[in-house]
Amino acid sequence: MAEPISSRARHPARAAYRTHGDADRSALAAVRGIPHWHYLAALALGAANTLSFAPTRAGGWVELALFMLFYVCLARTHHWKSAALTGAAFGFGNFVTGVWWLYVSMHDYGGMPAPLAIAALVLFSIYLASYPALAAGLWSVGEGHSNRARAQRGFVPGWQGAFAFACAWALGEWLRGTVFTGFPWLASGYAQVDGPLAGFAPLVGVYGVGWAVALAAALAVQAVAGLAARPAQRARALLPALAVLALVAGGIALSQLAWTRADGAPISARILQGNVKQEMKFDEAGVTAAIALYEKMITAKPADLVITPETAVPLLPQQFPEPFVRAVRQFADSTGSSVLLGAFGAKIAPDGQITEPTNSLFGVTPRSGVLYRYDKHHLVPFGEFVPWGFHWFVRLMNIPLGDLANGKPVQPPFQVGHQTVDVDICYEDIFGEEIARRLREAATPASVLVNVSNLAWFGKTIALDQHLQMARMRTLETGRPLLAATNTGATASIDSRGRVIAQLPVLAAGALDVQVQGMTGTTPYIATGNLVVLAVSLLLLALCVAFARRRRD
Template sequence: MAESITSRLRHYAAASTTTTGPGAISRWHYVAALALGALNTLSFAPTPHGGWLEIGIIAVLYAWLMRTRGWASAALTGGAFGFGNLVTGVWWLYVSMHHYGEMPAPLAGAALVLFSLYLALYPAFSAGLWSLCAGRASQVVQDTREAGRYLPTWRGALAFASAWAIGEWLRGTVFTGFPWLASGYAQVEGPLAGFSAIVGVYGVGWLLALTCALIVQSVAAAFAIPRRRAAIAGPALVALATLGVGALLSHVAWTRPGNAPVTVRLLQGNVKQEMKFDEAGVRDALDLYERMITSHGADLIVTPETAIPMLPQQFPETFANTLRRFADNTGSSLLIGAFGASIGPDGRYTDETNSFFGVTPGSRQLYRYDKHHLVPFGEFVPLGFHWFVQLMNIPLGDLARGKPVQHPFFVRDQPVDVDICYEDIFGEEIARRLREAAVPAGILVNASNLAWFGDTIALDQHLQMARMRTLETGRPMLAATNTGTTAVIDAKGRVSAQLPAFTTGQIEARVQGMTGRTPYITLGNNLVLAVSFVLIAVGFVYRSGRVRSGHVRAEPQ
């Protein structure tokens, strides 16, 4: 007896909604995803205008996810992509652990791989979450090998954007966070940069994922039979409109000039990392920076992070007096990287900090900023990992942290916000300081010592992230580094001056501070997170398929 229509419908419905598992997909599928992730590293600095390349790569990733048959295979695809991207994008951590931390090469390599595997859990989570919310194929296909695969839909595109943003935000938050290579950073020179001042780097990543998903949706509709013009044109127009609006927003001025411009000098000492903490190296640094600072005056003179690797109480008296006289005589304000500490009743130093000290002309009060967001394993040791840090030769590996919001440093009438190295990759924290400060800063200053990473892409990537901070806040940034890249970035994210890496020199510039709030300063990441969580919740509610009118279809997309 022939099988009933109802039975056949039930069979196809089950085939289209049942996860067949990752084993149904060739292992080469995951190898290709890993290679695609490695290719995505080229989207980031130092590649110029890499944001356009990133659009193509993320679109291919989304199309690749369409081939998966359930949340497990989707998660493995996202994880393979993430591992390929991150292990090739942060390989410079091996340099810091092995060459400068003196960790044995096999252990340093293993640590890099394990760390990249951990980071890959977040894109894996995003892809799996998308799979659970995206909905299944909306029609019965005769070839059961295709049953259960996804078709591009509006709901799927919105779920992809939301899951992508949530995953990147979690990676930048959990266990103090590591948002390096968040997808929005590649858009600093891409078509979506204009959205940075509204939604920040994670919001730009959301828009990137949405745009790429809609491109795939439009292309898939163009090859579908029958072809429907609306199905092709609708997503294509929204994707093009998003790119166009992003370009137009780049010309919007969210902030305005505040107070008079200031003259600045940014110093790059190019002190070798292996000599930085030696007694001879400290003496050389004192002589070098004394000469560079006192060569001539400026409204603001900035040294790199821990330019003088000792406590101010330990500064030689001649050095301290020379800087004080120079500041008073020339009207120069100085920001000097050093270590801070508390002094106990017994005269012992405790609670060492990575700090910046400011000298104001005509004042004997010393400004102090203590780094708040510390680097795991480099500046603080997570619970249970002291054994790991002991494998490396990194001085002061467990520091105290400063307050989340600290007072700005004033240069004449211009308030300046200071952060140290790793801190400027956390845009939400900088936005919070500008939002909560009694007097919001008009200029951002970041001081770094990237010598830990040698002559690698880490230097260019760090500068790219600093540029994102200027786009988010509408304020210029002064980046003073030990070995590179020392630069002046204007309020539009453009590098107006830059020193070559691994040279000794200085940048002299005239910088206009800005005032006012961008939408991102006001809202932080709240907007993109609220939208993402709502859309994911809606996706869960409407994920089930239905059988209607003799064929299988998903809920309306």
């Protein structure tokens, strides 16, 4: 048997306390018995885990090492409460350093006072940290970690604990991406886009990749613990070590497989980046300048598809200046170019009243009087809709968007010649399940993905790199190329294997001219979405809990 990972739970004084106290006092002692530096170490590991994500190139390997250390921290706990606090500390460190750019949007561009913006960031990070806390608590229960006798003799890493960790972690991340409309930013699978486990993305999506990360890390700790045991017991390290090697080798091998195939000839695309300053974007002079800028950029050069960023022209189509409309229409008809233009949509009553405003994309097809329209479905809380009871919070910021209406979950794609384009707007690109659903339920699945964004709200921060990394994960999950058009960056062309083919410099106006090859076919993730990882995680975690209870009894 491998040597147990030591815990202060075996201190005689605490053992006596448990003997004479009731269950609640024992639980409290378990939490208090962990030294403060333990939680500070978990906090530091969480902060370091931010380095696993973009722009770090070797982030996948960094993440595996940090998750091993995090699992060792969990192994030092001896009750679900101390495990949950360890998970909370890790999560808070990760989120407060990983999404600090929200401060930029709230303070620099939203005008919120700095103390309130900092407080909002801290409170939001605490909320996000509740999901790693939940995952760590579930792991402790599933491993049987709360067993008093096991707590006193220390934790021996084993297969049950490894699978309980993988399942609990995946469920926690899925819940974070679902509850209250979801915020799956910094899901652990994203760090593997350039890592050894990226090959699992077409099968089980980003949450399944996170499941593999947690399992590989826990098994690696088990293997190391086995090697640290007495010589006669070191053979026990062989199986978990082989399992880790199999996971890594499997991920690398799967990344070489092509789940989709080329669909017809490539099309030319021209992706525009206007670099309109956020503070000017919605005032009258800024809107006039943006219209002139994008008219010039759109009509400068033909392409099969010309794409502008999100709300490139922040007006309703009915409010567009006639010369702009005429110039874009004449350009499309004379050159055969299709144009996707970011703007606002709405319903206009006979009396001229505007209702149900939407964040929309409008498509102009050559020699066609039909105007394509896509309305953003997954809206940003506090930016595009205000959760009940939080209007006071939004009033503290000078953000021009309020309560918008959302579009349908599945909307028709945009046809560009012989290619079919699935479009989404900004925040929607981080919800892979919704993109997979549109491809799964469409009468003619799209061959090309397009995301338009305005990330100027976050300045020149890691938010731009992280958003591009998540777009790359969407290409791995679906086996389709993606064209990203942004106002300030990162504007890029990504192929069906997640590789960035071309990219414009950040905070610079320009146009990216690329050829994009449409793809057809269905990856396993398109067919099943998150169903596989959720079903496996729930089943295995239930078995772990049942086995732990039986062993305790």
